[in-house]
Amino acid sequence: MSKLPESYKSLTYTQPSTDPHLTYTQITPSGPNELLIKVEAAAINPVDIQLWGNPVVGWLAGKKEKGIGRDYAGTIVGVGGNLKSKWEEGTEVFGLFSRPTAEGTFSQYVKVTDQDPIARKPETWSFEEAASVSLVVLTAYACLEWLPEAKSAQKRRVIVSGASGGVGIWAVQLAKKVFNCYVTGICSSRNADFVRELGADEVIDYSKQDVPKTLLDSRPNGSKYDLYIDCVGGVEMFNYWTEILHTDGAYITIVGDKTSRTSMGGPATYFTYPVQLVRFLRGYFFGPRYANILLSSKSAYLEQTASLAEKGEVKVVVQEVIGGILDEGSDAWKKVWAHMESGRVRGKIVVDIK
Ligand SMILES: NC(=O)c1ccc[n+]([C@@H]2O[C@H](COP(=O)([O-])OP(=O)(O)OC[C@H]3O[C@@H](n4cnc5c(N)ncnc54)[C@H](OP(=O)(O)O)[C@@H]3O)[C@@H](O)[C@H]2O)c1
Numbered sequence: 319m320s321k322l323p324e325s326y327k328s329l330t331y332t333q334p335s336t337d338p339h340l341t342y343t344q345i346t347p348s349g350p351n352e353l354l355i356k357v358e359a360a361a362i363n364p365v366d367i368q369l370w371g372n373p374v375v376g377w378l379a380g381k382k383e384k385g386i387g388r389d390y391a392g393t394i395v396g397v398g399g400n401l402k403s404k405w406e407e408g409t410e411v412f413g414l415f416s417r418p419t420a421e422g423t424f425s426q427y428v429k430v431t432d433q434d435p436i437a438r439k440p441e442t443w444s445f446e447e448a449a450s451v452s453l454v455v456l457t458a459y460a461c462l463e464w465l466p467e468a469k470s471a472q473k474r475r476v477i478v479s480g481a482s483g484g485v486g487i488w489a490v491q492l493a494k495k496v497f498n499c500y501v502t503g504i505c506s507s508r509n510a511d512f513v514r515e516l517g518a519d520e521v522i523d524y525s526k527q528d529v530p531k532t533l534l535d536s537r538p539n540g541s542k543y544d545l546y547i548d549c550v551g552g553v554e555m556f557n558y559w560t561e562i563l564h565t566d567g568a569y570i571t572i573v574g575d576k577t578s579r580t581s582m583g584g585p586a587t588y589f590t591y592p593v594q595l596v597r598f599l600r601g602y603f604f605g606p607r608y609a610n611i612l613l614s615s616k617s618a619y620l621e622q623t624a625s626l627a628e629k630g631e632v633k634v635v636v637q638e639v640i641g642g643i644l645d646e647g648s649d650a651w652k653k654v655w656a657h658m659e660s661g662r663v664r665g666k667i668v669v670d671i672k
Pocket residue numbers: 363364365453454457479480481482483484485486504505506507508509524549550571572573579583584585611612613658661662663664665
């Protein structure tokens with residue numbers, strides 16, 4: 319192991335919704351299936367503030383310190399015995415380290431296992447850019463896994479709602495570059511040009527246009543869409559979804575029927591909004607399919623994204639890098655929290671850990 323400090327700093331909290339504080343932990347060598355990573359940058363996601371404010375998670379985890387952050391980029395400084403044929407010290411990597419009731423990536427060091435999604439950082443990305451990628455890319459891929467097989471020479475048509483946000487920017491780019499689809503992005507006026515530049519073929523401005531009507535009017539010869547990726551939540555589309563999507567198509571949400579930014583979304587809301595379960599069953603038997611999903615934890619997706627980045631085929635969008643998250647008395651946490659709560663971020667917010 320390279321020369322390491324005896325302990326490292328992390329941002330943690332004990333009780334839900336209380337101000338996070340700094341915690342100091344002793345560094346220990348990597349276990350046989352672990353990599354010790356010196357974190358250079360991390361990113362905030364809505365789920366971080368949702369978990370931080372969630373009383374059930376707080377109750378499950380008890381009074382122990384709980385970390386914040388799931389995305390990271392950094393340098394490998396320790397390699398477990400079983401991983402030496404694949405990884406070596408000094409390699410720059412990015413990945414997802416998701417421990418909802420334990421450590422987070424707003425930390426100088428993390429210890430990941432060979433089960434956590436990880437990939438080599440492309441040279442074309444800074445640490446700050448690489449830190450912004452994993453969670454949102456793995457979610458965008460999970461949505462695109464629901465794309466039906468192409469049945470004709472015509473491009474499949476994908477709709478991305480929330481196209482300017484963290485997941486949306488990747489859903490648009492991957493639908494174009496990896497799946498060769500025709501993409502309609504839904505965003506506000508201020509982000510319309512930005513979403514077009516990401517590759518969207520059409521843009522619908524939700525602040526000015528009637529979204530369902532515009533989608534219905536834009537169907538070429540009345541043919542229906544293949545996939546609706548919902549990164550916003552709500553129920554606006556369900557009066558029209560069988561008209562918008564063909565029976566092999568799918569409406570995939572990563573949020574669910576809820577619209578609050580601070581409450582947990584995803585499949586857990588099948589319990590709180592059982593109508594989603596009815597929709598899932600109806601879609602399973604009769605189509606179009608409906609599902610409220612989680613990200614897909616596959617390193618292969620991160621490797622594929624890194625390779626696209628090296629070829630210049632996709633771009634990373636970081637709206638702001640916030641410094642000082644591990645400084646005593648810093649207001650950095652308040653800033654990142656406010657960005658997530660607002661729901662107005664274009665691309666991603668990153669924190670500098672150096
Ligand atoms: N299930 C999962 O595994 C999973 C994974 C990741 C994220 N999520 C959830 O997915 C949601 C999105 O996450 P994210 O990281 O992509 O969020 P985000 O980056 O915070 O999304 C913000 C973006 O959404 C746009 N937006 C807001 N209201 C909109 C609307 N009505 N229509 C279209 N665009 C709108 C905003 O643009 P304007 O300011 O221009 O409106 C902004 O660019 C969150 O609720 C998150 O918790 C779930």
